[in-house]
C-alpha cells in the first residue's frame with residue numbers, strides 16, 4: 001500500500017516536473033560543416049525531450065527525427081571545403097577576415113531570401129525561444145527580433161572579438177587570447193600589441209562592414225530594423241563551446257555559459273581492420289589527423305617527409321587520416337585512410353597520443369579521452385586552441401614552419417612519456433567532473449531563457465558608458481581634489497612664509 005502511494009506520488013512529481021514543450025527556432029546561416037557537427041546533438045536532444053524544434057541550416061537530417069523540422073538551405077551555397085594557405089602572415093589574416101565577413105553578408109541574403117524562412121514571419125509563427133549561431137554575422141539576431149522571441153546565442157568555438165562588448169566582458173589583451181594568434185594567457189609584449197591591434201581591427205570591420213551590410217539586407221524585408229548591436233545586447237545567454245579546464249578561468253558574467261564537450265558521442269565499435277591494427281600493436285598507436293586542414297596535394301614534400309621520418313623512428317604504430325593511398329617509402333607501421341572514426345579511435349586504450357591541427361572538435365575529443373596532443377595549428381582558432389592545449393597540460397605545440405623530423409620526434413617523445421600521459425588522463429578526469437553534463441547545461445539554459453524571458457541577465461557592464469566603465473570621471477574628480485588641496489596648501493604656506501619677511505623689512509628700515 002505504502003509503496004503504491006509512494007509510486008503514485010513519484011509519478012505525480014515526475015509529471016509535474018516534466019518540462020512544457022517549447023516551440024524552438026534555431027538559425028544556422030553559416031555553411032561550415034565542422035560548426036554544425038557540434039550543434040547537431042544539442043538539436044536532436046531538444047527534440048528528444050519533446051520540444052518542437054525548427055532548424056534552419058544547410059544540413060537537413062538524413063533520417064527524420066520526431067519533433068524536428070528542417071528548413072533546409074542546402075544547395076543555396078557551396079558547403080565550405082576550407083582550403084587555407086599554410087604559411088600564416090598578416091596578409092593572409094586580412095584576407096581571411098574579409099572572406100569571413102563577405103560570407104556573413106552572403107549568408108544573410110540567402111537566409112532572408114528563402115521562401116520557407118519568409119513564411120515564418122508572413123504566417124506570424126510564434127516561438128518561445130530562438131537559438132542563433134554566433135559567428136560571423138548578426139543577421140539572424142535581426143530576424144529573431146522580427147519574430148519577437150527571446151534569443152540564445154550558441155557557438156562551436158570560443159568568443160569572437162566582437163562578442164565581448166555585447167555581454168559586457170572586458171577584453172584585456174594582457175591575458176585574454178584572440179583566435180588566430182598565439183600567446184594564450186601568457187603573451188609576450190609583442191603578442192599583446194598584436195592582439196590589441198587585431199581586436200580593434202576585427203571590431204571595426206564588424207561594426208562598419210558586417211553589421212551595416214546585414215542591416216541593409218534586413219531593410220529589404222522589414223520596415224523597423226534597430227541597430228544590430230542593440231539587438232545583440234539583448235541576447236539572453238550565450239552557450240560557449242569551451243571549458244575552463246582547457247581554456248582557463250575567465251571573467252564571465254552569469255549569462256555566458258561554458259558548455260564545451262557535448263558533441264562527443266559514446267564510442268562505437270571500430271571497423272575490424274582498424275581494431276586489428278590497433279590490437280596487434282606491441283607499443284601502442286599514435287593517431288594523426290589534421291582534419292581537412294592539410295591537403296596532401298598542397299603540403300610541401302619536405303614536410304610530409306619530416307612527418308614520415310619522425311614517425312618511423314618510433315616503435316609505435318600510426319593511424320593517419322590522409323587523402324592519398326600511399327606514402328613515399330611505404331612505411332609499414334602506418335595505416336592510411338581518407339576517412340576514420342576519430343572519436344572511436346581516440347577512445348581505444350592502446351591509442352597513446354594524437355598529432356593534430358588543434359581544431360576545437362579534435363581538441364575536445366582528445367580532452368574527453370585524456371589523450372595527449374602534439375598540436376600543430378594551421379588556421380582560425382587553432383593557434384589559440386593549441387596555446388590552451390599546452391597551458392592546460394594536455395599536450396605540446398609545434399609551429400608548422402618549425403616542423404622538421406627532429407622537432408616533431410622530440411615533441412612526440414614528450415607526449416608519449418608515461419608521466420605526461422598520466423597527467424593528460426588526470427586533467428581529463430577534471431574535465432569530466434561537472435555538476436551537470438554539458439548537454440544538460442546547454443538545454444537547461446535554453447529552457448531557462450524561454451521560461452524567464454521577461455528578465456535580463458546581462459551584466460550592467462554592457463550598459464555603462466566607456467568613461468564610467470574605466471572610472472575616468474572618478475579618477476578625474478580625485479585628481480582635481482588633490483590639485484585643489486595642493487593649491488590651498490601652497491597658498492597657506494606662502495602666506496605663512498611671507499609674513500616674517502615683511503616684519504624683517506620693516507625692522508631693517510627702522511635700523
Ligand SMILES: *[C@@H]1O[C@H](CO)[C@@H](O)[C@H](O)[C@H]1NC(C)=O
Pocket residue numbers: 021047048049050051052066067
Ligand atoms: C513530440 O512532441 C509531442 C508534443 O509536444 C510529444 O507528445 C511527443 O512525445 C514528442 N515526441 C518525442 C519523441 O519526444
Ligand SMILES: *[C@@H]1O[C@H](CO)[C@@H](O)[C@H](O)[C@H]1NC(C)=O
Pocket residue numbers: 023052053054069
Ligand atoms: C511544430 O513545428 C512545425 C514546423 O515548424 C509546425 O508545422 C507545427 O505546427 C509545430 N507544432 C506545434 C504543436 O506547435
Ligand SMILES: *[C@@H]1O[C@H](CO)[C@@H](O)[C@H](O)[C@H]1NC(C)=O
Pocket residue numbers: 450451452453454
Ligand atoms: C511576461 O510579462 C507579460 C506582461 O507582463 C506577461 O503577460 C507574461 O505572462 C510574462 N511571461 C512570462 C513567461 O512570465
